[in-house]
Amino acid sequence: MYVALAHAWSRALGDVIGVARAVNLLSAVCTAVAGAGTAWLLARKTRSAAGAWAGVAGAIAAGSMTSVWSNATEAEVYSFALLHAVALLIAGAMAGENRQHHERWLSLAGYLIALAPATHLSVLVAAPAAIVLASRTFQGWEEGQAPHWHVERLLLLGGTVIAAAGVGRMDWRIVLAGLMLASGALLHPRPRALQRIARLALLAALASSALLIMLVRAKHDPAINQGNPSSLAALTDVVARRQYDIAPLFPRSAPVWLQLANVFQYIDWQAAMSWGAGIVTSPARVAATIAWVALGWIGVRAMRRESRALADALLMLVVCGTLGVAAYLNLKAGSSLGWGIVPDGTPHEARERDYFFVLGFWSWGCFAGAGAVALAQRWRLPAAVGLAAVLLPLVGNWRSVDRSREPDASAARQFGRALLESAPARAVLFLEGDNDSYPIWYLQQVEGVRRDVLAVTVPLLPTAWYPAEVARRSGLRWNDAERIAGAATLSEQRAALIAAAATRGDRPVAASPAVVARERALLGSRWVLRGPVYVAREPRDSAAERRATVDSAAAGDWVQRWGAGTGADRSSSGDDVVHVMLALLDCPRLLTHPAASQAQRDSLEVNCNLR
Numbered sequence: 077m078y079v080a081l082a083h084a085w086s087r088a089l090g091d092v093i094g095v096a097r098a099v100n101l102l103s104a105v106c107t108a109v110a111g112a113g114t115a116w117l118l119a120r121k122t123r124s125a126a127g128a129w130a131g132v133a134g135a136i137a138a139g140s141m142t143s144v145w146s147n148a149t150e151a152e153v154y155s156f157a158l159l160h161a162v163a164l165l166i167a168g169a170m171a172g173e174n175r176q177h178h179e180r181w182l183s184l185a186g187y188l189i190a191l192a193p194a195t196h197l198s199v200l201v202a203a204p205a206a207i208v209l210a211s212r213t214f215q216g217w218e219e220g221q222a223p224h225w226h227v228e229r230l231l232l233l234g235g236t237v238i239a240a241a242g243v244g245r246m247d248w249r250i251v252l253a254g255l256m257l258a259s260g261a262l263l264h265p266r267p268r269a270l271q272r273i274a275r276l277a278l279l280a281a282l283a284s285s286a287l288l289i290m291l292v293r294a295k296h297d298p299a300i301n302q303g304n305p306s307s308l309a310a311l312t313d314v315v316a317r318r319q320y321d322i323a324p325l326f327p328r329s330a331p332v333w334l335q336l337a338n339v340f341q342y343i344d345w346q347a348a349m350s351w352g353a354g355i356v357t358s359p360a361r362v363a364a365t366i367a368w369v370a371l372g373w374i375g376v377r378a379m380r381r382e383s384r385a386l387a388d389a390l391l392m393l394v395v396c397g398t399l400g401v402a403a404y405l406n407l408k409a410g411s412s413l414g415w416g417i418v419p420d421g422t423p424h425e426a427r428e429r430d431y432f433f434v435l436g437f438w439s440w441g442c443f444a445g446a447g448a449v450a451l452a453q454r455w456r457l458p459a460a461v462g463l464a465a466v467l468l469p470l471v472g473n474w475r476s477v478d479r480s481r482e483p484d485a486s487a488a489r490q491f492g493r494a495l496l497e498s499a500p501a502r503a504v505l506f507l508e509g510d511n512d513s514y515p516i517w518y519l520q521q522v523e524g525v526r527r528d529v530l531a532v533t534v535p536l537l538p539t540a541w542y543p544a545e546v547a548r549r550s551g552l553r554w555n556d557a558e559r560i561a562g563a564a565t566l567s568e569q570r571a572a573l574i575a576a577a578a579t580r581g582d583r584p585v586a587a588s589p590a591v592v593a594r595e596r597a598l599l600g601s602r603w604v605l606r607g608p609v610y611v612a613r614e615p616r617d618s619a620a621e622r623r624a625t626v627d628s629a630a631a632g633d634w635v636q637r638w639g640a641g642t643g644a645d646r647s648s649s650g651d652d653v654v655h656v657m658l659a660l661l662d663c664p665r666l667l668t669h670p671a672a673s674q675a676q677r678d679s680l681e682v683n684c685n686l687r
Contacts, residue, residue, distance in 0.1 A: 397436025
């Protein structure tokens with residue numbers, strides 16, 4: 077769904093503002109619309125004179141959380157998934173009002189649940205809260221009376237959630253279990269129960285058919301074609317994410333206390349990220365977090381007095397979106413936690429995963445905004461004064477999420493362009509992962525920069541589809557059965573075979589400075605650092621010296637062209653990815669200092685992977 081929507085959006089606006097700005101704007105618009113929907117829902121449910129102010133304050137506070145705000149300024153699926161989740165909550169809340177057309181809202185809630193695998197499975201985190209809103213109503217439509225549970229709605233929507241999870245995992249046993257649970261609504265004595273089940277089943281099938289967008293798209297073999305789902309079997313593998321190592325619930329991938337510590341670390345980032353040293357907290361940031369949590373708790377109590385149904389649903393979303401996500405995903409030790417505490421060989425996540433917990437942070441932001449309005453009323457101030465509370469996350473997060481200033485604004489583009497323009501003609505350029513792949517994919521496909529360079533992302537090589545795609549598009553051929561001495565992983569094995577095939581085809585072999593020297597030695601020998609790119613001068617030779625030489629003239633030319641201040645620029649947001657990119661671009665500048673300090677020499681050895 078996101079790929080289809082972003083394609084249409086970029087076709088409409090790309091010629092006007094550029095594809096990159098258009099797709100990033102889509103994320104901002106999705107977050108803004110999600111905020112508008114949340115404000116409307118909070119105002120509708122609180123039904124007090126201050127309800128509108130509570131809705132506005134809650135929505136702005138929710139959207140100002142660091143993780144939410146960051147998602148709103150990047151070309152990723154998570155903002156669209158947030159909008160999808162908010163739409164699901166609204167549909168559930170409207171169905172629960174038990175007014176005219178509540179059956180239509182119930183059907184819409186079921187459809188949105190079934191549509192989750194086509195958007196992102198994180199949408200299902202909001203499903204329990206939506207089911208509570210839809211299934212618990214109050215006699216006479218007044219919330220001052222005892223609630224009434226609609227068991228058939230619980231069974232219908234609960235079964236739809238399980239079936240949707242089965243579709244997302246491509247496990248038809250789970251789908252069948254969900255259908256059986258939904259069919260349990262037949263046991264409830266309600267007129268037209270069979271008609272309701274049939275309608276919801278039809279809507280669920282329609283929603284699931286959105287996954288076929290990937291199949292149709294893959295048939296056109298687009299340049300960025302992750303998984304190449306050009307057949308039903310391949311589509312099944314992509315939807316189920318079988319190329320990734322998905323952790324089971326048990327055994328735990330990291331100590332439970334460390335997984336919980338990661339959740340609390342991400343909580344500490346939400347209200348005042350800029351008041352610390354990047355990911356490292358500070359007394360000011362801890363104080364802001366405590367104040368924000370306290371404000372949220374005041375909001376919980378205030379909202380329960382106004383609308384217990386909504387307050388309970390949002391509390392459930394807080395729990396599901398934090399502790400529930402941590403339990404289900406079973407993540408490895410956090411990227412920045414546990415070092416020096418857990419054993420040295422303990423695996424860590426490749427990056428911070430705070431974006432998985434966005435719905436929990438969003439819900440607590442709603443509570444904090446409502447709490448600020450409630451405090452203003454308690455102190456006999458105008459309800460609008462409560463909006464002042466949102467200044468905390470707006471001020472406390474601005475520097476960390478602002479990507480409009482340098483070097484954040486152009487670091488990725490500068491990095492990708494430097495690698496491409498420094499590579500020899502027709503080079504096969506080996507890349508280490510997301511940080512050096514995505515900038516190059518964008519530049520080649522959107523701006524048409526150096527399309528003669530074949531970019532090969534090494535971590536994707538263990539899959540079946542990616543080596544086949546490289547061979548099909550490049551014309552390179554190799555024997556997968558051939559063994560490469562020294563290759564410790566399948567990715568290293570295939571990278572070495574592709575490099576050998578490139579050499580036979582008279583194509584230069586180059587590598588990103590992010591590729592470590594040991595892996596680089598499998599691709600070629602007599603490496604030379606030319607600008608920010610390593611270039612092999614000879615085929616692989618196991619006896620060759622691993623330490624690369626440097627082309628001082630090329631380094632001087634590069635610095636003269638691109639500037640010598642790369643290493644001095646530090647991201648004001650503390651973005652570690654920006655720092656990594658700029659550190660790699662700093663390699664030529666370090667080479668131009670013959671009397672370099674020990675720190676510069678160490679940086680050249682370590683950051684630039686010279687040896």
